Amino acid sequence: MGICLSNQIKAKSPFHTGVISCKNVSGNEIELSNSSSKASSASIPSTPWREGEILQSPNLKSFTFSDLKAATRNFRPDSVLGEGGFGSVYKGWVDEHSLAASKPGVGMVIAVKRLNQEGWQGHRECLAEINYLGQLRHPNLVKLIGYCLEDDHRVLVYEFMPKGSMENHLFRRGSYFQPLSWSLRMKIALGAARGLAFLHNAETKVIYRDFKTSNILLDSNYNVKLSDFGLARDGPTGDKSHVSTRVMGTYGYTAPEYLSTGHLTVKSDVYSFGVVLLEILSGKKAIDKNRPSGERNLVEWAKPYLIKKRRMLRVLDPRLEGQYSTSQALKAATLALQCLFMEPKLRPKMNEVVTALEQVQESKNALKIDQNIHKSNQHSQPHKGHRSYQSSAEETRGVTAYPRPSASPLYA
Incomplete structure (x- = not known):
């Protein structure tokens, strides 16, 4: 089997059989293909995902996109904490109790990850993130506060990590x-x-x-x-x-x-x-x-x-x-x-x-x-x-x- 030697080794979907194309060290096109096994329907989270499937979790808040625009000052560039292939992460503020958007410097600081809008793979990874972190809680796992899956917007809201x-x-x-x-x-x-x-x-x-x-x-x-x-x-x-x-x-x-x-x-x-x-x-x-x-x-x-x-x-x-x-x-x-x-x-x-x-x-x-x-x-x-x-x-x-x-x- 060939190995994709790009920085990120990612296929179109971790749950589908098929072929992707990438380049090896010599620059030649090679293919990765692998069959996937079906996961138990009783597992948490259940896989493969159905589009729009979100496991119920009392730990998570479903934000509206307008909520998060207000919390991040309309995703202003000077609020960016980091960027990657997935999209950008912005600094925002919400009320500590109601989680409603608040003014900069007031309330609880949050990290808002806005994923790129194109691509089914990103949507599936977003769902995986929501369903795992919505069910799992541990001092050494980042706390997912909530999410927004409104229209074609995919946004995740986390606790802010200062370091x-x-x-x-x-x-x-x-x-x-x-x-x-x-x-x-x-x-x-x-x-x-x-x-x-x-x-x-x-x-x-x-x-x-x-x-x-x-x-x-x-x-x-x-x-x-x-x-x-x-x-x-x-x-x-x-x-x-x-x-x-x-x-x-x-x-x-x-x-x-x-x-x-x-x-x-x-x-x-x-x-x-x-x-x-x-x-x-x-x-x-x-x-x-x-x-x-x-x-x-x-x-x-x-x-x-x-x-x-x-x-x-x-x-x-x-x-x-x-x-x-x-x-x-x-x-x-x-x-x-x-x-x-x-x-x-x-x-x-x-x-x-x-x-x-x-x-x-x-x-x-x-x-x-x-x-x-x-x-x-x-x-x-x-x-x-x-x-x-x-x-x-x-x-x-x-x-x-x-x-x-x-x-x-x-x-x-």
């Missing part, structure tokens, strides 16, 4: 920007893992399918909220091992077995989490054509380092030096590798990932121990060569007993 996306904080450069600290990066990784674990352990499993840094939103305290459920799907039911669907997602984050077969499982999300965790640790993008040849694909570049314990720390963002203990860094790097195993069955479950990241958080006091060891080694062995902080700490702390990545359960 924006993880992508902006992790990859922006410049003297005016402070890189995210180790502790904040681990806090964000843990929050995102908890969000995915909730989806995977729901009564009807939900496969997120498009996990990436741009879909990780942050509130004023850097608490994580997963957003954009347009590509989410119900997981397999009964004795089924996977869901068969068109390959959709974002290149660089998509699990290899899903790309090659169209078989979607919760372990597909685990792979995507591994990519994001690697981005968090390295400060590098999953795909970056500006990097030297051989380093453009982050996973391919990092794996040779990750599979060897003494080289693992070379993938870490040099801007984080001194902020983490060797124990923390090795655990986090090993976890990333485990999530990226080619064999899906060997990848951990998301609740195991949560436990592992909680252990990384709990070991933060080890940083002081490592720093004291480093100082001690500097005084006691001043003339024995330029051994790195990481190497001396590894040997002193007995890291030789640290488990090599394997099919075994996550470290205790």
Whole structure:
């Protein structure tokens, strides 16, 4: 099967059999086709969607388009928070209790996503977003306040996330920007893992399918909220091992077995989490054509380092030096590798990932121990060569007993 190597891997519909055309790396036209299985009518949300089908939810308000025009000052350009292939997101204000439009600066701030008006695919993804976020509530999922499906307008209304996306904080450069600290990066990784674990352990499993840094939103305290459920799907039911669907997602984050077969499982999300965790640790993008040849694909570049314990720390963002203990860094790097195993069955479950990241958080006091060891080694062995902080700490702390990545359960 060919693979669409565009930035976004999207078919006309995740629920229909058919063919789409795209270009491969060489620029040649190739086709993606895959049959889809029918989802259970009892699942939430039910699929495939019928046009106009909205599951009843007391959590959501149905806005009129005039309501949202008033809330955003007629979608003024200076209210734009962000833009993408889907459309634009605007800042708006509503009364906190009645949700009626209010004046700028008065009431509750909201984020209003106005989707492009053309295309059935966008409509279907809009319905998926409404029906998933209308039924699911969790501290690590963005809160959908309401929607507008009036005439050809498709608008979604969310809680406002002051810090924006993880992508902006992790990859922006410049003297005016402070890189995210180790502790904040681990806090964000843990929050995102908890969000995915909730989806995977729901009564009807939900496969997120498009996990990436741009879909990780942050509130004023850097608490994580997963957003954009347009590509989410119900997981397999009964004795089924996977869901068969068109390959959709974002290149660089998509699990290899899903790309090659169209078989979607919760372990597909685990792979995507591994990519994001690697981005968090390295400060590098999953795909970056500006990097030297051989380093453009982050996973391919990092794996040779990750599979060897003494080289693992070379993938870490040099801007984080001194902020983490060797124990923390090795655990986090090993976890990333485990999530990226080619064999899906060997990848951990998301609740195991949560436990592992909680252990990384709990070991933060080890940083002081490592720093004291480093100082001690500097005084006691001043003339024995330029051994790195990481190497001396590894040997002193007995890291030789640290488990090599394997099919075994996550470290205790």
